[in-house]
Amino acid sequence: MRTHTKKLLSILLVLSLMFTLAACGGKDAAPAADANGVQVFEGVGQGKHGDIKVQVSLLDNKITDIKVTEHKENEVLAEPVYTQLKQDVMATNSAKVDAISGSTVTSKGYLEAIQDAITKSGLTLVAGAAVSGSKDKEEAEQTYDVVVIGAGGAGFSAAIEAKSAGANVVLLEKMPAVGGNTLISGGEMNAPDNWVERALGITDDTAELFYNDTMKGGDNLGDPKMVRILADNALTSAEWLRDDIKVEFLPDHLFQFGGHSRKRALIPVGHTGVELITKLKAKTDADQITIKTNMKAETLLKDESGKITGVTATSGTGDKITFHANKGVIIATGGFGSNVEMRKKYNPKMDEKYMSTDTPGSTGDGIVMAETIGAKLTNMENIQTYPICNPETGVISLVADSRFDGAILINQEGKRFVEELERRDVISKAILAQTGGYTYQLWNQGIADIGKTIEVHQDEYDQLVKQGLLFKADTIEEAADFFKIDVNTLKETINKVNDYAKTGKDLDFKHRGGLKSLEKGPYYIEKAVPSVHHTMGGLVIDEKTRVLNEKGEVIPGLFAAGEVTGVIHGANRLGGNAIADIFTFGRIAGKQVVAE
Numbered sequence: 001m002r003t004h005t006k007k008l009l010s011i012l013l014v015l016s017l018m019f020t021l022a023a024c025g026g027k028d029a030a031p032a033a034d035a036n037g038v039q040v041f042e043g044v045g046q047g048k049h050g051d052i053k054v055q056v057s058l059l060d061n062k063i064t065d066i067k068v069t070e071h072k073e074n075e076v077l078a079e080p081v082y083t084q085l086k087q088d089v090m091a092t093n094s095a096k097v098d099a100i101s102g103s104t105v106t107s108k109g110y111l112e113a114i115q116d117a118i119t120k121s122g123l124t125l126v127a128g129a130a131v132s133g134s135k136d137k138e139e140a141e142q143t144y145d146v147v148v149i150g151a152g153g154a155g156f157s158a159a160i161e162a163k164s165a166g167a168n169v170v171l172l173e174k175m176p177a178v179g180g181n182t183l184i185s186g187g188e189m190n191a192p193d194n195w196v197e198r199a200l201g202i203t204d205d206t207a208e209l210f211y212n213d214t215m216k217g218g219d220n221l222g223d224p225k226m227v228r229i230l231a232d233n234a235l236t237s238a239e240w241l242r243d244d245i246k247v248e249f250l251p252d253h254l255f256q257f258g259g260h261s262r263k264r265a266l267i268p269v270g271h272t273g274v275e276l277i278t279k280l281k282a283k284t285d286a287d288q289i290t291i292k293t294n295m296k297a298e299t300l301l302k303d304e305s306g307k308i309t310g311v312t313a314t315s316g317t318g319d320k321i322t323f324h325a326n327k328g329v330i331i332a333t334g335g336f337g338s339n340v341e342m343r344k345k346y347n348p349k350m351d352e353k354y355m356s357t358d359t360p361g362s363t364g365d366g367i368v369m370a371e372t373i374g375a376k377l378t379n380m381e382n383i384q385t386y387p388i389c390n391p392e393t394g395v396i397s398l399v400a401d402s403r404f405d406g407a408i409l410i411n412q413e414g415k416r417f418v419e420e421l422e423r424r425d426v427i428s429k430a431i432l433a434q435t436g437g438y439t440y441q442l443w444n445q446g447i448a449d450i451g452k453t454i455e456v457h458q459d460e461y462d463q464l465v466k467q468g469l470l471f472k473a474d475t476i477e478e479a480a481d482f483f484k485i486d487v488n489t490l491k492e493t494i495n496k497v498n499d500y501a502k503t504g505k506d507l508d509f510k511h512r513g514g515l516k517s518l519e520k521g522p523y524y525i526e527k528a529v530p531s532v533h534h535t536m537g538g539l540v541i542d543e544k545t546r547v548l549n550e551k552g553e554v555i556p557g558l559f560a561a562g563e564v565t566g567v568i569h570g571a572n573r574l575g576g577n578a579i580a581d582i583f584t585f586g587r588i589a590g591k592q593v594v595a596e
Helices: 002-024 075-092 104-121 153-164 180-184 195-199 207-217 224-243 274-286 340-346 365-372 399-405 424-432 445-451 458-467 476-482 487-503 577-595
Strands: 039-046 051-059 062-070 141-149 169-172 249-255 265-268 290-292 295-302 308-315 320-331 383-389 408-410 439-444 470-473 523-535 546-548 554-560
Touching: 039 104, 051 104, 062 075, 062 104, 075 104, 075 180, 075 274, 141 153, 141 308, 141 577, 153 169, 153 180, 153 274, 153 320, 153 577, 169 295, 180 274, 180 577, 195 249, 207 224, 224 577, 249 445, 295 320, 295 365, 308 554, 320 365, 320 577, 365 554, 383 424, 383 439, 399 439, 399 445, 399 458, 399 523, 408 487, 424 523, 439 445, 445 523, 458 470, 470 476, 476 487, 476 523, 554 577
Parallel strands: 141 169, 141 320, 169 290, 320 554
Antiparallel strands: 039 051, 051 062, 249 265, 295 308, 308 320, 383 523, 408 439, 439 523, 470 523, 546 554
């Protein structure tokens, strides 16, 4: 009897504890406060490349600190989010603040994580005053030797070279973060007869071949003397990045972009421009070069002789600042791929139906600014699309760089329709002529293993899979079924590719890099569309990067480099040439502004 009573009491005790825990367990138990009464709550939000996890510290219903504990975002673009937004949230005691321009998705994920932590706290926070902007007050008049506008690859290289030549330099960037299109690019750089080519046994590449490829790739509309400078100096620019800026390039792999006769594109570690911009930023920090973000250049200033003497700008707080330049101004503001109205002005076909791979800051400001003071423009109608982009966002697909290792392009009917290493404009036009105006890119694990594009772009891969735009299949039948492609036609296409891979001769489209066998799976198939990527038109410059006026005369004190210029790429820019362009001419501009 006693035994039964004890068992009954034990059961009642356990049940009592369970009810107690259940009553307390409606939500997570609040974390214990530290010695100062601060409680820390964790929150999770969805960023551009995965979860953003934060820890929010609260004391007396106020946010006292925010720490990011986990994220996969672009470090450079995320920096202003995790600093400026943190200040804004703490100042207002609320997660309801404006996102950072150019980092919208990361901003929303960060704020979502903070709000999640606040919700978990169970506290009702009282919002403070609205954020009015940075507390740092800029001087209305500032003087430097050189003013560089635009903190992408061209601007950074110009600033570094000008500083190296002894000038006092300021670098102005209208966006909250530095990097421009260089940052979000693949970062690959063409350089003939480079050290990786030699290591791989490619010994027949020359500056002359590179020159011919570039001229032909632009329908011979590029300025021959400017293309010659690019071809003759691209290797030196790459070596400068490697040796002086400490950029790391893959030692054993190159890309052969469409339109090139050789594999000559160096690939930075990580396969993106993050490696370039991170190292350039470190160099400018070491050289103590002043960088001002959220600073939009507005108007070029000139003296009575017509020399450019500075620029007016508007800060993030709306203050008007004048930057005087003793030696000159360098425009490195990029193109206008994100400015739909400007695109339509020069090429009505490039309207709203096209998304853009470019940053939101690519709006043609430098072109307009220089044209206002009489600068000559050229080639403005030539606007390039990148053929393989996300159909929902317009963002360039870096996972799809497997195309340079042997992936094929097929249409909805399962047929190849263009050479995969053709020029970007040719491929884009061919895609738009297919059913639905889209393509599928197909490759197998053997091709994937060559460039490891899935491994280095895992976040993009996961996102494409989540969107239903990329599928991994064990068989050709599965790949065809996922996108409702005619399986018999697709099999015929792949059998042809396999035959061509064995013989080394592509009888259909003369694939210049040589097709790869697709006999063995697993397979990857990705849906893609063309998206505006590069504007070939812009300012006319001479060999010294000096901007010319409508009469072909030099505008004293004004220089330009990068996508803001229009004399190099002609009707179409070949892949990998933009990075070679911005560093070659950016460096020349930085040296020349001081020399003059």
